[in-house]
Amino acid sequence: MTKSVFRPPATALAALAATALAATALVAAATTTASAATGLGQLAAAKGRYIGTALANNHLGESAYATVADREFNSVTPENEMKWDATEPSRGSFSYGGGDAIVNHAQAHGQSVRGHTLVWHSQLPSWVSNGGFNAATLTSIMQNHISNVAGHYKGKLYAWDVVNEAFNEDGTRRQSVFQTTIGDGYIATAFQAARAADPTAKLYYNDYNIEGINAKSTAVYNMVKAFKQQGVPIDGVGFQTHLILGQVPSDLQANLQRFADLGVDVALTEVDVRMQTPADSGKLATQSSNYNALTKACLNVARCVGITLWGVTDKYSWVPDVFPGYGAPLLFDDNYNAKPAYTGMGTALGGTTSSPSPSASPSASPSTSPSSPPGRSCSATYRTVNQWNTGFQGEVTVANTGASAIGGWTVIWAFPNGQTVTQLWNGTLSQSGANVTVRNMSYNGSLAPNASTTFGFTGDWSGANGAPSPVTCAAS
Known part of the structure; x- marks a missing residue:
């Protein structure tokens, strides 16, 4: 949507009522909770x-x-x-x-x-x-x-x-x-x-x-x-x-x-x-x-x-x-x-720190381990395939470690030295600061027990290129 195009108001459905007490608490909470870090x-x-x-x-x-x-x-x-x-x-x-x-x-x-x-x-x-x-x-x-x-x-x-x-x-x-x-x-x-x-x-x-x-x-x-x-x-x-x-x-x-x-x-x-x-x-x-x-x-x-x-x-x-x-x-x-x-x-989303100021810079924090439904689990193994000057190639193997088939997976890690993924294949990438999340593609999410798949990527590094730990996996 843009400023120049009319859009009708959203249909009035069920209203979420807030009591005066809740309103006061929520406004006060703005200065004590969120996700600045x-x-x-x-x-x-x-x-x-x-x-x-x-x-x-x-x-x-x-x-x-x-x-x-x-x-x-x-x-x-x-x-x-x-x-x-x-x-x-x-x-x-x-x-x-x-x-x-x-x-x-x-x-x-x-x-x-x-x-x-x-x-x-x-x-x-x-x-x-x-x-x-x-x-x-x-x-x-x-x-x-x-x-x-x-x-x-x-x-x-x-x-x-x-x-x-x-x-x-x-x-x-x-x-x-x-x-x-x-x-x-x-x-x-x-x-x-x-x-x-x-x-x-x-x-x-x-x-x-x-x-x-x-x-x-x-x-x-x-x-x-x-x-x-x-x-x-x-x-x-x-x-x-x-x-x-x-x-x-x-x-x-x-x-x-x-x-x-x-x-x-x-x-x-x-x-x-x-x-x-x-x-x-x-x-x-x-x-x-x-x-x-x-x-x-x-x-x-x-x-x-x-x-x-x-x-x-x-x-x-x-x-x-x-x-x-x-x-x-x-x-x-x-x-x-x-x-x-x-x-x-x-x-x-689970944030617990103070609200950010406009000038606050992003800061890396360890990624939270994702969770899997009961009976489903997976592991993720990270390795550096090759490294050169300020670039490198990495690979992650995702394995179904549970007794039941899984329909999808999410892998999360935090780079220890500020590395940046520049290109990734066989997965869908999100990176914010040091934190990386990779989710399966439509064709490689389903894994039978003991089956595995891999995704790879290239990245940039400066100063050091340490391997992240832990590298966590959640099955769905």
């Missing part, structure tokens, strides 16, 4: 998740903005830099400067990147929306766009929002130029083109007001179910989660779970919780409880892979421009001070 991203990584943010390239030159983004988040989503109007402003002419800058920044700070978005009715150049193309031509244009943009970032992104906001509130299809010209099949065609362009990226459908069980989310559910039955390559569903204060759906977790049960990952992809301004202690406390609740909902669903906040700071949020009278939706205020909402999320 490790950052939210590192806390999430210890649980096999990510906590991300939308990044705007034009703000990265602001020191406080970059400092908070780099310290707190282990995943980023370009806010506007990969949308159609930015990447193909005129037919066949592609521009990647802004997107490349964000990818380069993320790689330098050990953050994974979600691409956003390949096909969307909004922020679409007029040559596409008003081109008057027939179905065959527009299909070819769409496929070419996906091939070029996803192909340009091949191997560099964790995931793509392939199609964004294709449904109306009543569950019918939005009458975008793609829908009216190509028909229902355009979404499947887009996913097929994305898989061909970047076979390793996770492919997501992304939408708003689908956080609870309603007509819109059910229509998306039925589409995903059909895609899985038809072999259309879809790997995940993104729930934007633009919410109004006190309106976290009571069935959020159940809804995430029903999608996960279809065999796809789920993620909260554009999270903010807006309030009528000015903020006060009661509103901030309710917002904190809302962030705590949505974080717990994700953590309680095994296939909920992470949460992305739609912005670093209230200072640059899209909300006030689109919803007059509303604002203050994020974890950090206009001056980059952590709000009670930061504590709400940090507490859900």
Whole structure:
């Protein structure tokens, strides 16, 4: 979402009421709990998740903005830099400067990147929306766009929002130029083109007001179910989660779970919780409880892979421009001070230290050992394959050490000498500071008892290249 595009308010579902006593406690807790020592991203990584943010390239030159983004988040989503109007402003002419800058920044700070978005009715150049193309031509244009943009970032992104906001509130299809010209099949065609362009990226459908069980989310559910039955390559569903204060759906977790049960990952992809301004202690406390609740909902669903906040700071949020009278939706205020909402999320993730100051630098801390369900276990063995100048190659062997088959694994370690992973294969990487989390790919997560698999990586080192200890593994 951007500041210039209207989005209707989130559907008012079950309100999470906060008592005055709870409000007072939550506001007071903002100064005593959270995750400054490790950052939210590192806390999430210890649980096999990510906590991300939308990044705007034009703000990265602001020191406080970059400092908070780099310290707190282990995943980023370009806010506007990969949308159609930015990447193909005129037919066949592609521009990647802004997107490349964000990818380069993320790689330098050990953050994974979600691409956003390949096909969307909004922020679409007029040559596409008003081109008057027939179905065959527009299909070819769409496929070419996906091939070029996803192909340009091949191997560099964790995931793509392939199609964004294709449904109306009543569950019918939005009458975008793609829908009216190509028909229902355009979404499947887009996913097929994305898989061909970047076979390793996770492919997501992304939408708003689908956080609870309603007509819109059910229509998306039925589409995903059909895609899985038809072999259309879809790997995940993104729930934007633009919410109004006190309106976290009571069935959020159940809804995430029903999608996960279809065999796809789920993620909260554009999270903010807006309030009528000015903020006060009661509103901030309710917002904190809302962030705590949505974080717990994700953590309680095994296939909920992470949460992305739609912005670093209230200072640059899209909300006030689109919803007059509303604002203050994020974890950090206009001056980059952590709000009670930061504590709400940090507490859900297990944080116990004081809130960070805007200038606080990231600091390494030992990774928390992940846990496995009863009867399932795995081990991870780290070795250095080769080393040169300031680079090295590593390999990790993951073995099923339990009596039951496992369906997935997560490996975590902390580098002792500040090493950085530069490229990884046969796994999905998240690195924040010294802490590294690697999760299985779709093809190597299932291991029978005594079976094993490996993933490898290259990295940079300086001064020393000690092996991490411990290297922990959790099975799922």
